Amino acid sequence: MSKVTMPPMQPLHSARICSMDSKEGLSADEVSVRFGGLVALDRVSLEALPREVHGVIGPNGAGKTTLFNVMCGFVKPDSGTLTYFGKQVHGLRPEKLTRMGVARTLQGLGLFSRMPVIENVMIGADSQAKVGVLRALVGAGSTVTEERRLRAAAMEALDRLGVAGYAAKLPPQLPYAIQKKVALARALVSNPRFLLLDEPASGLSEEEMGELGDLILHLAGDLGVVLVEHHMDLVMRVCSNISVLDFGRVIAVGTPAEVKANPLVTEAYLGDEVGA
Amino acid sequence: MQESMVSAQPEKKETPAVKRQSGMRRVLAQPLLRNLVVGLVALVLFYLLIGHLGQYRIYQLSLVGPYVIALVGLSVLTGQNGQISLGHGALMAIGAWTLTLLQLHTKTPLWMMLIAAALVTMFFGALLGLVAARLRGPYLAGATLALALGLPDITTRYQSVFGGYQGLEVNQPNAPSFLGAAATPTEWLALIEMVCVVVVMVLFANLLRSRVGRNFRAVRDDEIATQVSGISVPRTQVLAFALSAAAAGLAGGLFALVAGNVSPGGFSVVLSISLLAAMVIGGTGTLAGAVWGALIMVYVPEWATTLTQKLNLNQAVSANLALAIYGFLLVAIIMIAPVGIQGLVRVAIFKLKSLRKEPG
Ligand SMILES: Nc1ncnc2c1ncn2[C@@H]1O[C@H](COP(=O)(O)OP(=O)(O)OP(=O)(O)O)[C@@H](O)[C@H]1O
């Protein structure tokens, strides 16, 4: 199942940014984040590699979302660094990182509720758009062509997830599972090299979760995925490596089998979910 | 929707008439062309209309223009980008004084003065936007209200520059000779305004249809999701404020021309608040709503005055009747039509269309 692990690879585009440094992906090193007196992350390290699904699990409040917030530039760590293909990127604003190829979905939905589905996804594609304000104001021909291109890209992303039929609907009109897919399409349409998924399976049925697993494995064919999930079946199925967080610390890293066998992990979860 | 209707039509032998119609439709399906065509038609109709009106009626109409433009800016800022401003009256003042001072001290052509009014105000709007990007909801309302309250004070403090309580006079431009003796300054001004309204409408319609407008809306709906999608929220907010202010500045410049003078009394907090109320009544976030709102801003006080005269009410009542009607309209609209008058219009059009579609 975890055959997704790739041999040492030469990703096409990494050559450009990659220095001689051995860092091949998106990695957090010794990252710490404090909120007032609360230590949300305590010297956490995680290395996400291209074409690999890296799981991040841990009980509620362990710091998983905070780690994502650091990895996409949303929260500046108090200490530690963020490296992307060997380049230091901590301190960059989230829109910069998105443009460099780090996309994420939000825990919850984060859809634009008063914009049709297609526009929701087009927002995700905006990082590829170039038309400026002046040309937008005068309605230059380039705006029209670019809009058409973004629309086509968004439509394709929706189609890939099988929800193109809902393009004209407003998100609140749709079932939760469909909304989840729209949110995923919005992240995918930017052609990311790394995709951070924060609890993508929450609220999905057993069957939908199976589909999601297939999709994640398929996506990992050409990009790196970091997956935060509480559903252990899914995590164990798709991840090649798992980091376990508890109270802001990494208490275990390893393959699904190793993590499963680790008594510290069982203890952190009080034995309820991992054993399943 | 129209395009799909056209393509869904069964293959017919194309008579020339059908061909011409679909050609016209194709033109109208192009946003830029459609906007231009609609704008030009509006301009011509307006020109024909003022030929039939007396000078006072034309003067009244020309009060509508600046409000339309200011409301377009405010409505885009609030309805599309989710930022509130109680300071748009003050932004109009900046445009008004810019034009007035240019007219007083330089020989700048009219069109350049109007552009300058927009650009100078845009600059201040961008500054305000930088502040606004850090504030939300009531704090933003407070900050912009402070501007509306404070700005008139500046004009009285520096009397020698801004003219104090009396303000400054503004000369109305004369119609160019090619229009003949037929066009009075009032008519000429009304035409200039209509051109400005059409230009602003077309520009903002383009904007809202572009990625810029979409980014505005994304920020309105969910800032965090916007940011993780690779769009800078503060930059988008500053841009929205700047463009909105540019409209307010142009509106202020035109307002100064119509009024024939600028004084702090004309740009009090009441103006800012009336703009906000008119925006809601007209339909927040819609361009057509700005037209409804502006008509209400001009004609409700007028009707109120006529009404009080007819009913022989005293001065104190007549002064407040307009406000009362305003308040009543505001409450009524918020209760029956959350998207204002334009929302009602849309529902009506939709119903008419579905009536027509029913097989006869
Ligand atoms: N902006 C913030 N301000 C203050 N405290 C925060 C903030 N964000 C997160 N926290 C706290 O940091 C800790 C880690 O939160 P985080 O959201 O990262 O957990 P999580 O592992 O994603 O949990 P869950 O499984 O419930 O999503 C929690 O105690 C949370 O209350």
Ligand SMILES: [Mg+2]
């Ligand atoms: Mg979380």
